[in-house]
Amino acid sequence: PKGKNRSPTNVNYSFKNIEGESILMHLDARGISVATGSACATRKLEPSHVLTAIGVDPVVAHGAIRFTLSRMNTEEEIDYTLEVLPEVVEKLREMSPMKNR
Numbered sequence: 001p002k003g004k005n006r007s008p009t010n011v012n013y014s015f016k017n018i019e020g021e022s023i024l025m026h027l028d029a030r031g032i033s034v035a036t037g038s039a040c041a042t043r044k045l046e047p048s049h050v051l052t053a054i055g056v057d058p059v060v061a062h063g064a065i066r067f068t069l070s071r072m073n074t075e076e077e078i079d080y081t082l083e084v085l086p087e088v089v090e091k092l093r094e095m096s097p098m099k100n101r
Contacts, residue, residue: 009069012048014056015063018092022064028088034065052079 015023020036027034047061056064067081 012066014060019065030084
């Protein structure tokens with residue numbers, strides 16, 4: 001079955017035309033912890049080998065961030081993240097030299 005070998009506590013999002021590292025830094029400044037790349041290669045600057053293996057364009061994969069949840073996370077934390085994330089993405093896209101492409 002699809003998703004059988006997938007952790008239900010991890011979710012990976014990619015944002016076109018902005019770097020995952022920039023997203024990470026802006027979210028961290030707002031108290032939200034995320035990671036870039038795949039869980040098995042968090043210290044590498046290359047795009048996630050998992051994302052590229054499933055056909056994600058390397059440019060898009062560079063804009064990837066990973067959320068990992070646990071039973072310790074609260075609904076309020078998730079709501080806060082869903083409020084802050086679009087603001088961060090919009091701000092970074094506005095600053096991006098790629099915004100008009």
